[in-house]
Each structure stands twice: as C-alpha cells, then as structure tokens.
Amino acid sequence: MSLSCRIPFVALIALSAALFAGDAEDIAGLLNKGRADDALQAADKALSHAPKDARLRLLRGNALVALGRSTEAIQTYASLTADYPTLPEPYNNLAAVYAQQGDLDKARAALQHALQTNPAYATAHANLTDIYGKLAAQAYEKALERDVVERHQNNGQSPTPVVSAAPARLALLQDLVSRGGTASTVAAPVRTSTPTPTPTPTQVAVVKPVEVRPTPVAITPTPKPTPTVVAVVKPTPAPTPVKPVEAKPTPTPTPTPAPAAKPADNGKETTEQIDKTLQGWAEAWSEKRVSVYLSYYGHSFKAPGKSRSAWETERRERIEGARKIEVKLSSIKIKLDGDHATAHFVQRYRSDRLDTSTGKTLMLEKSGGRWLITEERVG
Numbered sequence: 001m002s003l004s005c006r007i008p009f010v011a012l013i014a015l016s017a018a019l020f021a022g023d024a025e026d027i028a029g030l031l032n033k034g035r036a037d038d039a040l041q042a043a044d045k046a047l048s049h050a051p052k053d054a055r056l057r058l059l060r061g062n063a064l065v066a067l068g069r070s071t072e073a074i075q076t077y078a079s080l081t082a083d084y085p086t087l088p089e090p091y092n093n094l095a096a097v098y099a100q101q102g103d104l105d106k107a108r109a110a111l112q113h114a115l116q117t118n119p120a121y122a123t124a125h126a127n128l129t130d131i132y133g134k135l136a137a138q139a140y141e142k143a144l145e146r147d148v149v150e151r152h153q154n155n156g157q158s159p160t161p162v163v164s165a166a167p168a169r170l171a172l173l174q175d176l177v178s179r180g181g182t183a184s185t186v187a188a189p190v191r192t193s194t195p196t197p198t199p200t201p202t203q204v205a206v207v208k209p210v211e212v213r214p215t216p217v218a219i220t221p222t223p224k225p226t227p228t229v230v231a232v233v234k235p236t237p238a239p240t241p242v243k244p245v246e247a248k249p250t251p252t253p254t255p256t257p258a259p260a261a262k263p264a265d266n267g268k269e270t271t272e273q274i275d276k277t278l279q280g281w282a283e284a285w286s287e288k289r290v291s292v293y294l295s296y297y298g299h300s301f302k303a304p305g306k307s308r309s310a311w312e313t314e315r316r317e318r319i320e321g322a323r324k325i326e327v328k329l330s331s332i333k334i335k336l337d338g339d340h341a342t343a344h345f346v347q348r349y350r351s352d353r354l355d356t357s358t359g360k361t362l363m364l365e366k367s368g369g370r371w372l373i374t375e376e377r378v379g
Contacts, residue, residue, distance in 0.1 A: 027059045028174045034323075034352040036066035054084050055176050061093060062172050070097050081113070088114035088121045089173040095127060096170040104138070107131050107170070127170040271334050274341050274364060277371045282327040282347075290316045298365055298372030323352040339366040 023046040030039035043060035050056060061076035074097055080090035091114035098107035108131050114124040277296065284292040294312055303311030319325065332345040340363070347360045363375035 024053075024055045024059060027056070027063070031059065031062055031066065031174060034066075036063045039063040040067065052083070054080060054087060054090075058089055058093065058176070059174055061090075062174055065093075065097060065100075065172060070101060073097050086117050087176060088118045088124055089176055091117070092121075092124050092127060092170075093172050095131070096172050099127075099131060099134070099170050104131055104135050108135070123171060123173060130170060267336050270336060270341075274334050274343060274371050275332060277364070278329055278332065278343060278345070278362070281373070282329050285319065285327045286325050288319050288322070288325060290319050293319065296373055298367055298374050300365065300374050301372075302375070326350040340364070341366075341371065 023042065027039050027042045027046070030036075030042060040060065040063040043056055043063060046056050047053065047060065057076060057080050061073045061080070064070075064073035064076060074094065077090045077094040077097070080087070081094065084090065091110045095107040095110035095114070098104070098110060108128065111124050111128040111131060114121060115128070118124070281293065281296040284296070294315065301308070306314075326349070328348040329345045330348070332343060334344075335342045343362045343364060345360055346357060348357045349355070359379055361377040361379075362373050363377075364371045365374045366372075
C-alpha cells in the first residue's frame, strides 16, 4: 500500500479515538450526576462501535455498580483484567465491589494485583490501607464476640450479639493512568475512611508555679524605761514610790504568704477531644447512622425556626433519603473558654443530590465528660 493510501486510514483512526474519548467524558459526567441508567445506555451504545475500548468498559462497570448490579460489574472488571492485565484501575474497581459485598480477602488480592502493575499507584495503596483496617476490625469483633459468649455461658445467660462494623466502601476509578491524567473517582460508592488532616493544636503557654517566700521583718525590742527616782525629804515621810510599768514590745504579725500560682491548664488534650468529637460527628453523618449523629447534639441545642423534635425528624428523613453521603472537615480551628468551645472549619458535603463546600461554626459545651453541640452556624 502506498503512503498516499495510508494517510486517510490513519486520520480516520485518530478521528474515531477522539470521538470515543468524547463519549467516555460524557458517560463519566452522567455518573457524576447520579444518572447511572443513562450512563449505562450511553456506554453500551459507544461499545457497539468500539467493543475493546478499555475506558468505556471501565465506565460501564461503574454504571452497573451504581445500579446495584454487582455480579455483572464483577464480570465486566474481570474481563478487563484478562484483556488488559497491566492496567491497575480494573483491579481497583473489582476490589471496591468485593469490599462492598464484605469479601475483604478477595478485595485485598485484587488491590495487590493492582499494585503489581503499578507499585506507585496512590489510590490502590489508600484502598489497601482501608482493607487492612477493616480486616483488623473484623478480627477484633470476632475475639470480642467469643469473649462475650464465654462470659454469658459462665453466667448462664444468653449472649448479646456483637454489632458488626459497616462493610468497607472503596473509591471507584473512572479514568486510566495510561491516558496520562491523574485518575479521578466516581461519587459512588463513598470511601468512609479517608485520612483527615491533623488539625494544628492550640498553643497554650504553661506557666511555672512561682514560689512566694515571706520577707523577714526585723523586730527591734523596745528598751525598758528608766525607773523614776523619788527624793526623800526628812522629816516628811517619803511617799510610796510609783512602780514603773514595764512596756512590753508589740509583736509584729507574721505575714501570710501569698498562694502559689496554679499552673495554666494545658488545652492541647481538650482540643484533641473536641477534634475527635467533630470527626465522629462527621463520620456518623457519612455512614448514615442517624441515631449516633443526633447524639452529638446537646439538650440545650435549639434548632433554627422549629422545634427540636421537628428538626430531628427532618434530619432523619434527609439523611436516610440520600443514597450516599460523604462529609469531610478541613482547616479546623478551635477556641476554648472553660467548659465552652467554638470550632470553625470548612465542610465538604457530597451526596447523590448535592456537592458543596462551605464554612461552618459549631458551638460546643462539655457535659458529663462529652463535648456536645449547642449551636450550629453556616458561613
């Protein structure tokens, strides 16, 4: 074939690749908007023209996951790993589905395959860290359950079941490293164990106690007065001499030493307790554990413009009505005032309905050893 015949064919291939790349971006956009049905239809249509396109097949698997069709998603990702064994993304997404099903051993094996293809792949490292954390939690729960059973058997009682932790939910990838860009993540499913930046602790100066010593006071004794001598004139009888009164020195009162200054309270531990409270509040919100989430609000909390019961009912409906929620806190600043505190931070909220980032302020009060929210402000 001559060069003049080959040029149109090469141009046609380039144009076709560009068209499929545009289809992939459109499908990824539909997934980010929560339109999984439309994304699946678009992926099937694009794959009818390019059945071997790796990214289109990856996005089709993501759409199946979002629709709850996990078995088909696993088949899609497994087929990708067979056709493209050097790509880490299909292994990562396969691990995410296994983890969602609670099969952590298979999830770990898939992530290890992903790291074999790309040892520096940060997303796979982060997901594998989550898997190891969940495996450790499972081992602890089993040991705790055995201990509970043994205790109740020794006491002749029925054992209380141990509540298992929520299954691991890892980040799905919708892009390929081989395309030259940093892999981005689809909004579902949500990772619940993303590392949170450690807040800068409030620096509190520690004042050393000052020892106050009493200043010695010199006591000068008052000299005894010289007795008065009365002359005796004869023959007149001498008058009875007046006995001089001996002046006693007045005792100087001993100065009372000033109380030693108490060392200043170290606020670092308190700040860490409040930061832990904030992270627990955000985690309960993300995992849609409504009862735990509401327990972070104190009895004195007043809902804006409505009763406490109406506010709790509304919060429960909104949280349970969302398909997925992710709440992350950053730039946390805490100010202490005795048993009261003010926390300022940036809140990133993501769900199937909304993706927003805003400043937030929580007023907290220490009650019964816990820091509880008494007021909530946005902005």
